[in-house]
Amino acid sequence: MIRDISHISRHKFDILVVGGGINGAAIAYLGAENGLSVALIDKGDFASGTSSKSSKLLHGGIRYLENLEFGLVAESLKERYIQYKNAPHLIQPMPFIIPIYTGDPRSAWMVNAGVSIYEFLSGSKKLGERQKFSAQELLQKEPGLNPEGLKGGVLYYDAQMDDARLCLENILMADLRSAKVANYVEALSLVKENKKTAGVVAKDLLTGQIFEIRAKRVICALGPWTEKLFKEDRKYSKQHVRMTKGVHLVYKDSLSKNAIVIQTKSDRRIFFVIPWMGHTLIGTTDTDYQGSLDRVVCEADDLQYLLNETKRIFPNSHIEQKNVITTFAGLRPLVHAEGHPSKVSRKHEIETVASGVIYVMGGKYTTYRKIAEDSLKKFFYLKARLPLEYPLYGSGTPSQSFSEAVVKFGISEEKVHYLWGKYGARYLDVLEMTREDVSLKNEICECSPAIKAQVKYSIDVEMAQNPDDIINRRLGLVYIPCSSGKCKEYIRKCFQG
Ligand SMILES: Cc1cc2nc3c(=O)[nH]c(=O)nc-3n(C[C@H](O)[C@H](O)[C@H](O)COP(=O)(O)OP(=O)(O)OC[C@H]3O[C@@H](n4cnc5c(N)ncnc54)[C@H](O)[C@@H]3O)c2cc1C
Numbered sequence: 236m237i238r239d240i241s242h243i244s245r246h247k248f249d250i251l252v253v254g255g256g257i258n259g260a261a262i263a264y265l266g267a268e269n270g271l272s273v274a275l276i277d278k279g280d281f282a283s284g285t286s287s288k289s290s291k292l293l294h295g296g297i298r299y300l301e302n303l304e305f306g307l308v309a310e311s312l313k314e315r316y317i318q319y320k321n322a323p324h325l326i327q328p329m330p331f332i333i334p335i336y337t338g339d340p341r342s343a344w345m346v347n348a349g350v351s352i353y354e355f356l357s358g359s360k361k362l363g364e365r366q367k368f369s370a371q372e373l374l375q376k377e378p379g380l381n382p383e384g385l386k387g388g389v390l391y392y393d394a395q396m397d398d399a400r401l402c403l404e405n406i407l408m409a410d411l412r413s414a415k416v417a418n419y420v421e422a423l424s425l426v427k428e429n430k431k432t433a434g435v436v437a438k439d440l441l442t443g444q445i446f447e448i449r450a451k452r453v454i455c456a457l458g459p460w461t462e463k464l465f466k467e468d469r470k471y472s473k474q475h476v477r478m479t480k481g482v483h484l485v486y487k488d489s490l491s492k493n494a495i496v497i498q499t500k501s502d503r504r505i506f507f508v509i510p511w512m513g514h515t516l517i518g519t520t521d522t523d524y525q526g527s528l529d530r531v532v533c534e535a536d537d538l539q540y541l542l543n544e545t546k547r548i549f550p551n552s553h554i555e556q557k558n559v560i561t562t563f564a565g566l567r568p569l570v571h572a573e574g575h576p577s578k579v580s581r582k583h584e585i586e587t588v589a590s591g592v593i594y595v596m597g598g599k600y601t602t603y604r605k606i607a608e609d610s611l612k613k614f615f616y617l618k619a620r621l622p623l624e625y626p627l628y629g630s631g632t633p634s635q636s637f638s639e640a641v642v643k644f645g646i647s648e649e650k651v652h653y654l655w656g657k658y659g660a661r662y663l664d665v666l667e668m669t670r671e672d673v674s675l676k677n678e679i680c681e682c683s684p685a686i687k688a689q690v691k692y693s694i695d696v697e698m699a700q701n702p703d704d705i706i707n708r709r710l711g712l713v714y715i716p717c718s719s720g721k722c723k724e725y726i727r728k729c730f731q732g
Pocket residue numbers: 253254255256257258259276277278279280281282283284285286287288289290291292293294420421422423456457458459460479480481482519564565566567568597598599600601602
């Protein structure tokens with residue numbers, strides 16, 4: 236991808252998408268796919284907002300059944316399946332177990348009924364069969380679980396994804412369909428002509444250059460930052476987005492083979508303990524938030540809450556704070572509604588204001604394709620209904636089999652599988668780089684299988700601008716413990732030239 240600010244500042248586009256999280260990325264892709272000329276900007280890196288801070292699940296959201304949101308759950312389950320079929324390298328089915336304990340807020344029959352309805356709503360799009368376990372069977376499957384008061388459990392399937400890379404693949408597809416995309420460009424204000432919005436005043440945060448971007452339509456997919464530009468358009472409007480904070484921690488080593496759904500004692504919430512990159516992702520919290528949008532962090536209380544609840548379910552795993560590899564926190568930009576944060580609907584809303592700007596609010600990562608479609612339909616007749624085929628950058632079968640690639644590039648089969656898991660069919664593009672410089676086949680550090688070619692690919696093809704773009708989002712090294720720090724050192728050097 237080429238970050239062509241000169242082109243973006245000189246041309247008038249059909250649409251300008253502000254925000255390169257998953258919703259903006261998909262709108263840009265779908266718009267360009269439908270023949271519109273599109274520009275997309277983000278004030279940070281693509282997916283650096285909420286779209287890399289999620290629980291990394293494409294899911295129907297079993298707990299929304301309690302709120303009787305059957306439509307939202309059914310739609311999400313359909314989207315989950317379509318995404319999985321199109322991008323199996325980034326999305327994998329994952330078994331979830333709900334252990335049931337004496338005194339849990341939801342009884343065994345409620346949990347069983349919920350899982351049955353969930354499976355029914357999945358219909359032919361389900362990813363695996365539900366199973367029921369006695370306490371003894373469950374302990375054989377998951378020996379780390381607390382046996383005290385355990386009555387049994389239920390297993391069902393959802394899907395796990397790499398949120399940052401899924402977003403990036405939408406951006407790469409937008410670029411492939413001729414959209415002009417640029418990270419680190421901030422929209423400072425709206426440009427108005429005859430009370431209509433004709434573009435934005437933008438700032439290139441890498442050079443300081445200020446310029447206008449002109450477009451027939453501006454679509455804002457700003458996640459938690461929506462209110463800022465929205466207020467400029469409608470000074471006296473009520474609050475549209477309600478922000479709730481969600482915190483995750485990544486714990487060293489694996490606590491379970493399956494994902495475990497924990498019912499909390501204190502507040503009837505549920506949270507997940509999920510296998511993630513050889514370690515364990517634990518989260519999330521759900522609390523109202525009024526602080527800085529640009530500095531959302533895991534506070535000591537959040538961390539303690541997650542560690543305490545995990546200790547209760549895995550008492551023999553010696554859960555200790557020193558084994559926390561990293562924490563991350565994000566904001567749910569929910570359509571404003573009163574009530575307990577966990578009860579606020581995850582449905583999306585798309586609003587066109589008098590000046591013509593379209594604002595995307597709420598939603599789940601899982602339903603991003605539908606959100607993109609609904610946004611474009613606000614002003615544009617889409618050629619066809621949203622197709623079930625939604626190819627992403629790494630979709631499809633590689634032109635060479637894994638075993639052919641092993642011979643051709645002289646690397647191990649494990650390495651080929653690892654690269655396919657990051658780039659899908661495009662893993663061959665990464666390996667092609669090693670033909671000019673064989674040293675690029677070398678691992679960057681002993682902490683992960685990542686090779687030097689991936690760092691070059693991140694910079695040359697995926698528009699990484701600084702080490703964090705690679706460490707946090709392109710390669711996900713932030714989730715892996717590293718004692719030597721060699722990987723970060725190598726990546727830093729690559730930016731120094
Ligand atoms: C803790 C947590 C867990 C979640 N887990 C899941 C899950 O497992 N599954 C699921 O389906 N959903 C989940 N969600 C919801 C999902 O992550 C969000 O719905 C989704 O990521 C929102 O994407 P977005 O593109 O709207 O916003 P964002 O990803 O926040 O993107 C908005 C972008 O706009 C940019 N921006 C802001 N202002 C400007 C400006 N002035 N100029 C240019 N750019 C600007 C920002 O830099 C940002 O990149 C979770 C959310 C949270 C918080």
